[in-house]
């Protein structure tokens with residue numbers, strides 16, 4: 222009797238095993254599902270990246286892809302180039318300024334959107350709209366807004382008597398940079414807002430209520446309770462923003478093409494101009510890669526900060 | 535007028551009537567426990583008093599001042615300890631306790647003194663430089679209490695502050711809490727669904743069900759003289775036995791008053807029942823007997839007797855015995871409304 226019982230106990234797992242389908246084969250399934258991502262990363266990110274590094278050490282041009290090794294010559298040339306120096310400064314200024322503006326606006330918008338009021342859903346939709354709008358389309362609208370003859374900003378300022386003379390937005394380097402930053406902020410702050418909103422949703426309701434009962438005013442609650450708790454996620458959002466902004470080409474290219482007199486170039490627009498339009502692939506690659514080490518350091522530091530802030534929680 | 539008073543207070547969440555006409559009056563310095571089953575509206579009632587929830591209708595007064603219309607939480611002078619403690623996770627224990635004082639703009643030196651005093655009161659002085667995550671449940675609870683007392687509020691609101699502690703710690707914490715509340719004499723409203731906690735802590739207990747207060751009274755009142763069948767069966771473990779008497783009346787008696795007839799003297803004023811025991815449970819200090827009353831219309835209704843170990847009468851499962859209840863321990867309820875009638879003292883069964 223006992224023996225037969227043993228046999229039946231043993232049989233049970235065997236039966237279960239026969240019914241195991243693909244869905245239960247975690248090892249196999251994992252590999253299958255990872256494959257597309259892996260292919261994507263290797264073919265569309267890894268290879269171009271390796272190629273860019275290779276190109277930056279060569280004298281390749283669009284005409285001849287012969288990878289004649291020239292060492293660091295490309296880097297040496299661009300570092301002495303005043304346009305390049307300007308582009309580095311522009312990139313840093315563009316990135317830092319727009320990220321400060323985006324972060325402040327995103328935190329403010331998230332706080333507004335978190336409050337209960339009529340039309341909240343519509344408001345959320347409207348705030349998200351710039352993010353969803355195609356950048357080329359949006360740039361066309363903005364080109365008109367900043368147009369040298371038809372600028373609505375100028376007209377409005379005039380009507381209210383705040384402007385004497387006329388602002389040539391894309392004719393003046395400082396105004397052009399202001400325009401570029403405005404459009405970029407307009408375009409990227411919705412996403413930052415969404416991230417901050419998600420972070421706020423993760424703060425327990427009773428912590429906010431405790432702060433209310435403890436007598437904290439709106440600002441004290443914001444600066445002493447909510448912002449510190451948001452810090453990890455805001456750091457991540459800023460990190461995204463920094464990487465995205467410092468490598469972004471579209472806004473500058475669509476609005477000013479680096480003008481006037483190549484004064485508003487950022488590194489990626491300059492790399493595009495030199496490498497693709499100017500056909501000097503080697504130099505273009507060197508310019509594009511110039512910020513990489515900086516970005517790696519910035520990313521590492523910020524991720525560390527985010528982790529440290531989280532440990533405190 | 536009570537120090538904290540609600541008048542005909544209602545709170546409806548859509549269809550749900552979370553609080554449904556509560557009149558509560560808490561005297562100054564008193565500790566009133568809100569006791570009721572889960573979902574009966576205790577937290578909602580407390581949140582309305584704190585100002586975190588706006589009443590659908592009704593009035594709330596704190597220290598004679600009407601607060602329900604436009605007095606924000608911070609101006610009500612209430613301190614609340616949340617069930618989750620709601621400590622600020624990014625602040626050290628000391629900064630958590632200091633927070634309410636910083637909010638009223640107290641000078642830094644005075645804050646440090648006040649924090650030290652509050653921490654000393656709860657024996658957490660050595661924990662002030664730790665983050666909440668680095669504290670045990672009991673320690674967090676103390677920090678939360680210290681944060682609540684530090685600015686001397688008019689009213690304490692406690693929402694099940696002990697429910698996250700293990701049973702042993704809970705008993706000690708309950709004792710300390712009571713001690714502490716007696717000492718500083720701050721008016722306190724304490725929410726719990728644990729009746730042992732309620733009986734042990736409350737000067738008075740407000741028994742709630744389905745958004746309404748069924749009875750307010752001292753622990754002894756609600757235990758000995760429940761206002762209706764809900765209170766009778768909710769308070770006490772095992773609950774009061776309710777048996778159908780004549781038409782329209784329910785008779786109630788507590789299991790510990792339902793004892794073998796021979797325990798009582800021959801001249802004692804008792805009501806006797808024939809009790810058929812179906813099951814016996816030994817619980818160390820007590821014996822629980824489950825059975826039915828014979829000669830009753832609804833004889834399948836389970837009746838419980840709770841015999842202390844001092845009563846050694848042998849009881850066998852399946853046998854019937856003469857049991858009795860002292861007349862003064864019997865209560866009568868209207869079968870239809872559940873409300874209590876006059877005490878049954880006439881001695882007739």
Ligand SMILES: Nc1ncnc2c1ncn2[C@@H]1O[C@H](COP(=O)(O)OP(=O)(O)OP(=O)(O)O)[C@@H](O)[C@H]1O
Nearest residue numbers: 547550551552571572573574575576577578579727
């Ligand atoms: N914000 C809300 N929206 C809708 N319904 C709610 C809300 N808050 C509470 N309720 C409902 O109101 C009723 C009372 O809830 P409440 O939290 O006051 O109960 P409670 O007595 O504190 O229960 P517990 O002992 O489980 O904490 C419940 O039925 C609950 O589902």
Ligand SMILES: [Mg+2]
Nearest residue numbers: 576577578693
């Ligand atoms: Mg509750």
